[in-house]
Amino acid sequence: MAGAIIENMSTKKLVIVGVILLLFQVFSFLVGGLIAPSPTTAIHYLAMKCVDARKVQQSKWFMPWGPNQCNKIRDFDEAMVRMIEANDIVFAVHIPLPNKEMSPWFQFMLVIMQFDIAFKVVNQIEDGAEVTIDVGLAYRDDSVSEWTEMAHSIEKRKLSCNFTTSKTYENEGRYYECDLLPFMELGSVAHKYYLLNIRLPVSERKRVNVGIGEIKDIRLVGIHQNGGFTKVWFAMKTFLTPSILIIMVWYWRRITLMTRPPVLLEKVIFALGISMTFINIPVEWFSVGFNWTWMLLFGDIRQGIFYAMLLSFWIIFCGEHLMDQTERNRFAVYWKQVGPIVFGSFCLFIFDMCERGVQLKNPFYSIWASDVGTELAMAFIIVAGICACLYFLFLCFMVFQVFRNISGKRTSLPAMSKARRLHYEGLIFRFKFLMLVTLACAAMTVIFFIISQVNEGHWHWGDYTLQVNSAFFTGIYGMWNLYVFAIMFLYAPSHKRYGDEQSNGDLGVNSGEDIQLTTTITHLDGPTEIYKMTGKEAQE
């Protein structure tokens, strides 16, 4: 794919394109920063302690508040006095809080669990204590009808708590500091009201829930995507899909218009466009109407495919610009480099299926809850990490090789024939341009990632509030879209000839070269002779 548009474009036009892209980039940041609210909201829930008085209550679901609320106790001292057993205590949490309702726009909901465990000398947390929770989830869509069960499960969670002060009588009543426990993940929020009923069944004989310390309270934190952010995000996707699609069609038409079959790099760029479109297509719109719990998993898969494609593209782009006169243009040549990407992505895919895939069936499942699961998950992640390292080593090595070849070619450039020189100059320019843009994009991603991690979440400028996290998401998403767009546009084969732009009578190139230069076949002999020939013909 020689003679790409980028080589034949005048600097002025290139600058114009760059400025337009930059404007879109700024726009995408501002859309997230100014219009959208923060991406997610975390809401605290404190579980109410209900008493399961079997004879009194008819429904098997316990409501913490509102009409038909359960028979509550304030704390466990009260339970002690009233001789209530642990198995009769139900922790009830209604999601959301009063006067609010959930909406499909929230996209997902994940819930984190935290225990408030008070220190007591006679009832301490044992090492490796495990809490067994019997949990049920129900939903309803209006505030009067009966609850419908959605999921029920008995789960185990490892307690990892530490007590920061000395374990003396003096410090009784102070709380342990416990790690967050993953509790539940829903891939869609199709219903208005959810109800969680949690029990901590105790069985001395089976050693269930023994040695878990004095649990005072169960706190949950529910995280969902903000409706406003979802709307802005969908709008962005809906806008981006046709723009990438149009440039893709245009790009492919350009390639098919040529007389030669497309080369590998062109195919890879096209594949990149397809994977970008795959991410862009706003199928999430359906999640508003349908209860598609797999949307979260599907989103992960789409992102994974895009990342894998992007990484492969960089490798192949470097390889095709190596200029070491070896035959490439075949995908098989790159197996060594692309292999780690595919393998790493596959590992992450398996991991994701183990976590989010199983959660489709049981929303309370967490791979981190069991020892085997944790080891398995760690194994997948470590393998994926090793693959990533391998990949970056390969990539860096290739980039280094390209630069070495470039500097080698530089010295011999003046001695070459004009056509050949232009060919190499084009290669060098194309490579350097992409290198620069890619580095800039990667740097932007990293910088904004760090900012969004470090920052409080929003900045105030006078009356305006800039949501940094939302700006990060829309900005980075817009950026990679523009990146793919720019690559497809700038690296599409040009129909212009080399000489056209340089109008000062430099007719060094003619139509014959167009065909030859569109391939990256850089045999030492074959093309050079043709170059020489065509060059001579032109001179004559």
Place this chain on the structure above:
Amino acid sequence: MNIQPHTEVRWLRSGDFSAEKHRDEEQRLSGIMCTRLPRTACLLRLIALCILLSQTSAYFGLTGREPLVFLPAPLSNESPSGKAHLKQCEQLTLTRRQKRLCRREPGLAETLRESVRLSLLECRYQFRNERWNCSLDGRGSLLKRGFKETAFLLAVSSAALTHALAKACSSGRMERCTCDDSSDLEHREAWQWGICGDNLKYSTKFLKNFLGQKRVSKDLRAQIDSHNINVGVRAVKSGLKTTCKCHGVSGSCAVRTCWKQLSPFHDTGRLLKFRYDSAVRVLSVTNAATGEAELAGPRRHSHSPRPMDLVYLEDSPSFCRPSRYSPGTAGRPCAKDTSCQNLCCGRGYNTALRHTTLSCHCQVRWCCHVECQTCLREEEVYTCKKH
């Protein structure tokens, strides 16, 4: 009609003056103003004055002058449509505005009582080894003065109320916690769009509104009280812990959500006790630039007290002997080597040998199952002497 606010038992005491001062003021005022006016007009004028004064600063929680209900009634299990909370609101002594807030918000009465319980338990715990053990006997007289203890009572009350409000919000006991400012439809939209603030922000705002702290009087006492109330709120805020959860692709940190978490109230209490120990005595200084009274530190040129410091006006009494501020330390149990010296004010202590049965080798199981053996123990008990 009762026109003397200091005799009323109220949740919110008319603020700017101590009661005695208030009485003087009234006498003086009535002396001045009522000499030539008909008696009814004089009364009306006084009522107006009282209402005006009662709006400026606020006392509540442990500093309320009503008899405290330590252990509130068991959690109400009535539905919110019931009128139970209205009765509860009537039982509490509140100002008119507070009553209105209380009626509007069904969970508030319970939360107020919960906050009293919380602050009382914490105050007793923090002062268990001090001469003043947060006994409520002399509370009324204590509140009229500007001691360190008064400052602590105010701060711990406001901290407890903030804490209890935030907790009530997250347990769903309060109905209007966030997105509260707008009408119903807007409220729903704001919630769906995602611009509602968090519960703590709400509870701080609500507290300000509830206590009517928007206008702070220029009176020194009122300023000090308002400062100490804010110290309590700040103590809760400074104890917030930010916790984050990553939930991006495959659980990566590409998407991360953070939230602020209340620390246990014990920690807040400990912080306030520390502030109590390092409280600053202040004077009133007239700011040359604005002509307004300001709080100033003990030294002439030092700055006004830092926002985190508790401030007080006068040195505390010793609390050793029974007085109108405390029942004294006679009869208080103490620890021989550590607290007896200080607690008994040099009067010495009685030693008694006591056989106590206590439960030991306990087998405790969550939640409510305790199996213990009874052991007989002989222990020495030290109590402070009366004279």
